[in-house]
Amino acid sequence: xxxxxxxxxxxxxxxxxxxxxxxxxxxxxxxxxxxxxxxxxxxxxxxxxxxxxxxxxxxxxxxxxxxxxxxxxxxxxxxxxxxxxxxxxxxxxxxxxxxxxxxxxxxxxxxxxxxxxxxxxxxxxxxxxxxxxxxxxxxxxxxxxxxxxxxxxxxxxxxxxxxxxxxxxxxxxxxxxxxxxxxxxxxxxxxxxxxxxxxxxxxxxxxxxxxxxxxxxxxxxxxxxxxxxxxxxxxxxxxxxxxxxxxxxxxxxxxxxxxxxxxxxxxxxxxxxxxxxxxxxxxxxxxxxxxxxxxxxxxxxxxxxxxxxxxxxxxxxxxxxxxxxxxxxxxxxxxxxxxxxxxxxxxxxxxxxxxxxxxxxxxxxxxxxxxxxxxxxxxxxxxxxxxxxxxxxxxxxxxxxxxxxxxxxxxxxxxxxxxxxxxxxxxxxxxx
Numbered sequence: 001x002x003x004x005x006x007x008x009x010x011x012x013x014x015x016x017x018x019x020x021x022x023x024x025x026x027x028x029x030x031x032x033x034x035x036x037x038x039x040x041x042x043x044x045x046x047x048x049x050x051x052x053x054x055x056x057x058x059x060x061x062x063x064x065x066x067x068x069x070x071x072x073x074x075x076x077x078x079x080x081x082x083x084x085x086x087x088x089x090x091x092x093x094x095x096x097x098x099x100x101x102x103x104x105x106x107x108x109x110x111x112x113x114x115x116x117x118x119x120x121x122x123x124x125x126x127x128x129x130x131x132x133x134x135x136x137x138x139x140x141x142x143x144x145x146x147x148x149x150x151x152x153x154x155x156x157x158x159x160x161x162x163x164x165x166x167x168x169x170x171x172x173x174x175x176x177x178x179x180x181x182x183x184x185x186x187x188x189x190x191x192x193x194x195x196x197x198x199x200x201x202x203x204x205x206x207x208x209x210x211x212x213x214x215x216x217x218x219x220x221x222x223x224x225x226x227x228x229x230x231x232x233x234x235x236x237x238x239x240x241x242x243x244x245x246x247x248x249x250x251x252x253x254x255x256x257x258x259x260x261x262x263x264x265x266x267x268x269x270x271x272x273x274x275x276x277x278x279x280x281x282x283x284x285x286x287x288x289x290x291x292x293x294x295x296x297x298x299x300x301x302x303x304x305x306x307x308x309x310x311x312x313x314x315x316x317x318x319x320x321x322x323x324x325x326x327x328x329x330x331x332x333x334x335x336x337x338x339x340x341x342x343x344x345x346x347x348x349x350x351x352x353x354x355x356x357x358x359x360x361x362x363x364x365x366x367x368x369x370x371x372x373x374x375x376x377x378x379x380x381x382x383x384x385x386x387x388x389x390x391x392x393x394x395x396x397x398x399x400x401x402x403x404x405x406x407x408x409x410x411x412x413x414x415x416x417x418x419x420x421x422x423x424x425x426x427x428x429x430x431x432x
Contacts, residue, residue: 064268068321383410
């Protein structure tokens with residue numbers, strides 16, 4: 001009976017499997033988009049996210065209905081490591097990325113321990129809305145050049161106007177799905193956009209189908225184990241570029257877990273506890289980094305599916321995880337994903353990266369951040385200018401630090417050391 005409950009969660013097997021497959025496709029577009037944008041292996045990513053989800057459910061006592069997806073917050077830092085490896089003629093950049101991802105997972109474990117020791121409220125006090133909102137804006141906006149380069153750069157003799165046609169079609173389909181579709185279909189506009197862009201690219205002769213034809217039907221993902229033959233100075237650089245992003249995703253994690261609880265009516269911060277959800281997410285990222293995949297994170301899309309279907313059964317997510325693992329074993333799927341033209345990803349990224357920045361703006365609005373206050377103005381000014389201006393990262397000796405990490409650290413420091421009111425504001429408050 002316990003095994004049956006664990007597998008199907010009280011649902012009929014057919015219904016549970018259908019709901020699980022639906023959940024995978026809701027996560028699929030965003031999950032494979034990260035490796036598509038960064039050069040990591042989509043099959044490895046699907047495999048790692050499936051295993052990562054099962055790890056997360058094991059750690060959280062199987063009661064949190066969450067799916068681990070690849071984190072967008074790490075895209076820029078992964079790209080920086082890729083560029084660093086190319087500049088220094090280092091092979092297997094995924095191995096160096098893996099060390100950074102594993103370090104971010106270890107940072108999650110440290111945060112989990114701190115939450116356990118000091119309580120969740122004390123830890124989250126370091127990340128007020130002004131800091132988290134600006135950090136998310138920086139992440140979205142610093143990716144804007146990547147989106148445009150995918151559209152405006154001619155590849156293999158293909159004229160740029162074709163790129164623009166594909167990008168516009170991709171964006172248009174995403175907008176149509178978001179505004180005019182209902183139910184489950186409304187939850188996967190990115191997937192619809194990718195399919196429409198890919199079909200348009202095929203019609204314009206922009207797709208190299210040889211890679212798809214040559215791919216095996218069934219193959220095991222090509223993992224990038226990363227313990228031998230590495231430049232350890234480059235490993236240190238990769239860790240310093242990637243690991244600090246966990247500070248940002250920690251805040252996102254708290255938000256996603258809270259949102260899931262709001263939908264299901266269960267306070268997951270209390271039970272099984274924020275320390276357990278952080279531990280599960282951290283271990284999932286460590287496993288993914290070990291295999292050469294991206295960082296794992298809880299997904300806002302997951303919350304959307306929960307709200308739309310009103311199915312809060314955690315077993316559905318475990319079925320989705322198993323389906324993702326099975327899907328990663330189909331070589332043709334990886335071949336198709338690798339053949340997607342950059343213009344398609346450019347069109348998707350225009351919407352996606354803009355939406356990431358918009359989430360940061362929404363956080364500022366919903367938390368009534370007052371920009372007449374010097375406290376908020378200074379923090380926003382420093383974080384936005386440094387985060388966006390230091391697009392090429394900062395190198396100190398053999399260590400490279402991303403602008404995102406610098407902005408995050410300075411934001412946290414300023415939020416703690418600056419007085420909430422300047423002299424004039426304090427004087428006005430006293431008069432009242």
